[in-house]
Structures are given as structure tokens and as C-alpha cells.
Amino acid sequence: MxxxxxxxxxxxxxxxxxxxxxxxxxxxxxxxxxxxxKDEVKLKISIRKHDEYDQGVEKLKQNPATSTGAGWQPAYIVRVTNLGSIIAHLQDVSLVCDKGSMEGLCVGRDGFLVKVSEVSNKSIQAKDSKDYVVWNTVDSINWKPKVVTVQDQTGKEWKRKTRGL
Structure with a gap:
């Protein structure tokens, strides 16, 4: 020692x-x-049923014709939150269900439904979030969402499994 x-x-x-x-x-x-x-894009994805989900399903069951305006009803809301410190530029948001894929979720724009990939401003500011509505048709009433996928402009994908919807 x-x-x-x-x-x-x-x-x-x-x-x-x-x-x-x-x-x-x-x-x-x-x-x-x-x-x-700090210069990395970080996204958080969440999904929930739309407040008018049950009413929309009833409307679709009563009047399934797409030409009446009742053919599309809000089903789910996908929220994409930018946790990073830079702007996130999204390419697309999609939803995979147990019976198929709802590629290219739609957003309302000027009274029309447009796919997220076709919208020009898909940027989410740092520490902000944006909601995207998934619309049901009579064909997709009984579909159960399994995975939500968000893709940024660099091609990186974020996935979130949906549970309990």
C-alpha cells in the first residue's frame, strides 16, 4: 500500500x-x-377513433351510395407529432388494416378529399403536430387498423401498431 x-x-x-x-x-x-x-427528425404517431365514427358507420350502413355524399365518413384521426428541433417534411401517411391497405390517407382541402402525398404543404414545425383523418367507405366499415406508417421526404419510415381500436 x-x-x-x-x-x-x-x-x-x-x-x-x-x-x-x-x-x-x-x-x-x-x-x-x-x-x-438535434438536427434529426423525430416523429411520434398516434391514432384514435374519430368523434363521429359511430354516426358515420350508421350513415354508411343506411345509405352506402357514394354519389349521395354519405359514401365517405370520418373514421380515425392519425396525429403526427414532430418531437425534433427542425421542421419535418412528410411524404405520405398510410394505414394498413386487417383486410387491406388504406394507402394515402386523405385530408380535407377546399371541400375535397385529397391524399396526403398530393398535398403541397406537408411540413410539421418543430414541437408541433398535425392531424390526418382516415375516411371510411361502405367497403371498409369492418376493417380494423393494424399499423400506421409515416414517411418523410428522405424516405425514412415511422411505424406504430394500433391497439385497442
Whole structure:
């Protein structure tokens, strides 16, 4: 034990340099990771039934003709939240169901339903969110959503399984 103490006294400057150098390395690695991650797109996806889901299903069952205006009814709301610190530019939002795919969810624009991929402004500001409505038709009344997929303009995909809908 005495030898160890003597060695530490003789090499105090080297020990000090090793401790300070290691601390500086850890601080710089932390800064690098923070810098890289702050410019990253981070999205959170949630889905819920639309407030008018039950009424819409009843309307579709009573009058399934698409030409009457009752052929499309709101079913689900997909909320995409940008958790990152930069603007997220979306390419598309889609919903996969147990009986098929509802590719290209629609959003209301000027009184018409338009696919998300066809809308020009699909950007979500940092720390903000945007809702997209999934519309039911008479053919998709009994479909149960399984996975929601969001794709940004770089091609990266975020997926969320739907449970309990």
C-alpha cells in the first residue's frame, strides 16, 4: 500500500492529466452526440377513433351510395407529432388494416378529399403536430387498423401498431 501511495505522489501530474483528459473526452463526445441528434427528425404517431365514427358507420350502413355524399365518413384521426428541433417534411401517411391497405390517407382541402402525398404543404414545425383523418367507405366499415406508417421526404419510415381500436 505504501508503494502505491509513493507511486501516486511521484506521478501526480500524470494522474491529473489522465483524469482531466478523460473528462474532456467525455464532454466532447456528449456535445457531438447532442449536435448530431438535434438536427434529426423525430416523429411520434398516434391514432384514435374519430368523434363521429359511430354516426358515420350508421350513415354508411343506411345509405352506402357514394354519389349521395354519405359514401365517405370520418373514421380515425392519425396525429403526427414532430418531437425534433427542425421542421419535418412528410411524404405520405398510410394505414394498413386487417383486410387491406388504406394507402394515402386523405385530408380535407377546399371541400375535397385529397391524399396526403398530393398535398403541397406537408411540413410539421418543430414541437408541433398535425392531424390526418382516415375516411371510411361502405367497403371498409369492418376493417380494423393494424399499423400506421409515416414517411418523410428522405424516405425514412415511422411505424406504430394500433391497439385497442
Amino acid at each position: 505504501e508503494e502505491l501511495w509513493r507511486w501516486a505522489q511521484e506521478n501526480a501530474l500524470a494522474l491529473y492529466g489522465a483524469v482531466v483528459g478523460t473528462a474532456a473526452l467525455l464532454i466532447n463526445v456528449g456535445k457531438y452526440i447532442h449536435t448530431v441528434r
